[in-house]
Amino acid sequence: MTIITACTGGGGGPEIRVGSKDFTEQYVLGNLYEILLDESGFDADYKPAGGSSENHQAIVNGDIDIYPEYTGTALLTHLGMEFDSSMSADTVYSTVKDAYANDFELAVLEPTDFNNTYVLVMTKPKAEELDIKNVSDLSTKGGDLTFGTTQEFTERDDGLPGLRETYGGFNFEEIVALDPGLLYSGIEEGEIDVTTGFGTDGQIAAYDLLVLEDDKKFWPPYPAAPIVRQAVVDEHPEVAELLNQLSATIDADTMQELNWEVSGNGREADEVAREFLEENGLIGS
Known part of the structure; x- marks a missing residue:
C-alpha cells in the first residue's frame, strides 16, 4: 500500500472544516483528521460541533465538511432505519453508504476496524x-x-x-x-x-x-467512518485517500489505547493524535 504523506504541512491549501462529537474518542478522531489533512497541504480547522444531531445537521447544511460518525448511529438515528440481528457490519455500512449518498449527498468513507457499541x-x-x-x-x-x-x-x-x-x-x-x-x-x-x-x-x-458477549446481537455494529460532503470528495479525492488510510490503521486495541492516553493519563487529544500519526508514518515527524 502506498502511504500518502505531506511534503509540506500547515496550511495555505483548500479549507477543510472538521467537526466531531464532544467526548474523548471523538476528540481524538477529530484531531487525527485535522492534523493529517493539515500536514497534507490543506488548511484544516477542527472544532467539536456537539452531539450526533448537531454534527449531522451541520454537515448537511454545509457548515462543516467532515466528521466521524458511527454506522449504527447513522442507521438508527439519522436514517431512521431498523437494525435486524441478521445484518452484518458490512451490510449496515453499505446500507448507510448508499442512503447517505442518495439522501444527503454525503460520502461515507471506509470504516475503522473497531466497534464502539x-x-x-x-x-x-x-x-x-x-x-x-x-x-x-x-x-x-x-x-x-x-x-x-x-x-x-x-x-x-x-x-x-x-x-x-x-x-x-x-x-x-x-x-x-x-x-x-x-x-x-x-x-x-x-x-x-x-x-x-x-x-x-x-x-x-x-x-x-x-x-459480556452480546450473544443475541441486540446492539448494531458501531465502527467509525469519516462522513464527508460529496462536493469535497469530488474536488479533492485525495481527502478520501488520506482518511481511508488512517481508518485502516485503527483497530479496537489501538483506539482503546488512544482513548486511555487522554481520559486516563490526562494528555491532550491533539498531542496524542499527532504522536500516533508520526509513529505510523502518516505524517512526517
Whole structure:
C-alpha cells in the first residue's frame, strides 16, 4: 500500500472544516483528521460541533465538511432505519453508504476496524464467581447484583428497556443511576457490580474488566467512518485517500489505547493524535 504523506504541512491549501462529537474518542478522531489533512497541504480547522444531531445537521447544511460518525448511529438515528440481528457490519455500512449518498449527498468513507457499541462490563472475579460470560447469563443471574448506569440508559430503547424485551430478566437487586464519569470508578471501587460502557473505552483494558458477549446481537455494529460532503470528495479525492488510510490503521486495541492516553493519563487529544500519526508514518515527524 502506498502511504500518502505531506511534503509540506500547515496550511495555505483548500479549507477543510472538521467537526466531531464532544467526548474523548471523538476528540481524538477529530484531531487525527485535522492534523493529517493539515500536514497534507490543506488548511484544516477542527472544532467539536456537539452531539450526533448537531454534527449531522451541520454537515448537511454545509457548515462543516467532515466528521466521524458511527454506522449504527447513522442507521438508527439519522436514517431512521431498523437494525435486524441478521445484518452484518458490512451490510449496515453499505446500507448507510448508499442512503447517505442518495439522501444527503454525503460520502461515507471506509470504516475503522473497531466497534464502539454499548457493552456491559463486570470485574473478572465477579463474573467467574457467578459463571457469567454473556448478556444472557447476566439477564438470569443479576438478582443479587447492583447495576450502575446512566439515567439515559435506563430509558433508551437501545438501553435497559430494549435489553429486557430481547433477553428477558434483568431484574437486578438495585439499579443506580450515575454520572457517566463515575461508572468505571464505581465498579473499580466495588460500589456497583455491573455497568455500561462503550467497546473502545480505555478503562476496560486498564481495569482488566470483562466485556459480556452480546450473544443475541441486540446492539448494531458501531465502527467509525469519516462522513464527508460529496462536493469535497469530488474536488479533492485525495481527502478520501488520506482518511481511508488512517481508518485502516485503527483497530479496537489501538483506539482503546488512544482513548486511555487522554481520559486516563490526562494528555491532550491533539498531542496524542499527532504522536500516533508520526509513529505510523502518516505524517512526517
